[in-house]
Amino acid sequence: xxxxxxxxxxxxxxxxxxxxxxxxxxxxxxxxxxxxxxxxxxxxxxxxxxxxxxxxxxxxxxxxxxxxxxxxxxxxxxxxxxxxxxxxxxxxxxxxxxxxxxxxxxxxxxxxxxxxx
Numbered sequence: 001x002x003x004x005x006x007x008x009x010x011x012x013x014x015x016x017x018x019x020x021x022x023x024x025x026x027x028x029x030x031x032x033x034x035x036x037x038x039x040x041x042x043x044x045x046x047x048x049x050x051x052x053x054x055x056x057x058x059x060x061x062x063x064x065x066x067x068x069x070x071x072x073x074x075x076x077x078x079x080x081x082x083x084x085x086x087x088x089x090x091x092x093x094x095x096x097x098x099x100x101x102x103x104x105x106x107x108x109x110x111x112x113x114x115x116x117x
Contacts, residue, residue: 050094050097050098057069058073059072063094065077077092084096
C-alpha cells in the first residue's frame with residue numbers, strides 16, 4: 001500500500017495537468033455509466049504523458065517553456081508559472097514542472113494521510 005501512494009499522487013497530478021486529454025480519452029473509451037473506471041496511470045505512464053505534452057508545447061524546441069508557450073500548450077503550468085519559475089528566468093523546464101507538481105502532490109498526501117508520509 002505504501003508503494004502505491006506516490007504513484008497515485010503522481011497520477012492525480014497528471015490528471016490535473018491534462019484535464020482536456022483525460023476528458024477526450026474518457027469520451028473515446030466507450031465507458032458506460034456504472035462501469036468500473038480504469039486504473040490510474042502508472043508513474044512511468046504519467047511521466048510519459050507529461051513529457052509528450054511538454055514536447056508539444058515547446059514550439060521552438062529549446063527544452064524550455066516560455067509563459068506564452070505554457071499558456072498555449074499547458075494551461076495548468078501557465079496558471080502556476082510564477083511558482084514553478086522560482087529563479088525568475090522567464091521560462092520553465094520539464095524538470096522544474098515535475099519538481100513543482102511533486103512537491104504539491106507530496107504536500108497534499110501529507111495533508112490527507114499524515115501517518116503514511
